[in-house]
Amino acid sequence: MGMLTPQWRKSTRSGGNGGSCVEVADNLPNVVLVRDTKDRDGGTLHVDPAAWKAFVAYARQH
DSSP states (O other): OOOOOOOOEEOTTSOSSSOSOEEEEOOSTTOEEEEEGGGTTSOOEEEOHHHHHHHHHHHHHO
16 A cells, blocks of 8 residues: 655635745545645644544634
């Protein structure tokens, strides 16, 4: 079985003005990865998919 590679995408809330942005990789099993677009080597947040889904739902409401 081969290693899965994160498929990074920029947050839809990032806009196109070069401001603060995050990238998300949600194609891996059992984990969602989040990183800073401007500091891709600075670290990656590992989030449980259920927690990520709840966060996104909350963010959309507020």
